Amino acid sequence: MTATPLLITPGCPIRTTLDMLGGKWSLLVLHQLAGGARRFGELRRLLPDISEKVLVQQLKQLANAELLVRTNHGEVPPRVEYHLTALGQQALPVLAATAEFGRVYAAHIQNGRATP
Amino acid sequence: MTATPLLITPGCPIRTTLDMLGGKWSLLVLHQLAGGARRFGELRRLLPDISEKVLVQQLKQLANAELLVRTNHGEVPPRVEYHLTALGQQALPVLAATAEFGRVYAAHIQNGRATP
DNA sequence: CAGAATCCGTTTCGATACTG
């Protein structure tokens, strides 16, 4: 089960986004799809540190939230592609801000202290 | 113990930020500090759903990452304040993008489908 | 008031093996 907890606390847009994208991998998946459609195997290779099970799980969750679409071309061998919806593309600014701050932070610790 | 896991995969700014702010509460804490300094008790009241332990833990982590500063005015009764550093302020765009997408998403599900 | 320390349940993660 577990299905879709996604309990959305109404009235807090930050929580809404966090419940969707705050996970450990969601934004990385979106990042890989930002350039266009990707197959399952591609995503797996592009994100080597995520386990198969979790990747499937994240993709399901994101598809469920309608940020991406899963397309199963009924072929043999199987071919399944994922691509962002228009809604999913609206999440890209979050990704951009996240990446940008990561760079700022990296620059900061590089010529300063922090990170014991 | 637990110290600071913060294992930063070098080379991925998204991961860097996610390891810092991807938690369940960090962005909410930043949000409350965006307007200026806050005392511990204030934060506790402003974020009723976070437990004391987790709040302390998040504050430590954020202070450790130098996104905020803890100021202990050695008084009785104790008074401790937290405020954002310049670096912490640079994280506010992430917050803004997160909140904005939350609004977009809420509007989307309101006059459409999704959320089973 | 502002925390530290402890205990404990839930959720998440990941490696492996298996299927259509």
Added chain:
DNA sequence: CAGTATCGAAACGGATTCTG
């Protein structure tokens, strides 16, 4: 190729109690 199933480990989160 694109998943599903299962298991155990680890992280996360919360309630309670205690301290200066």
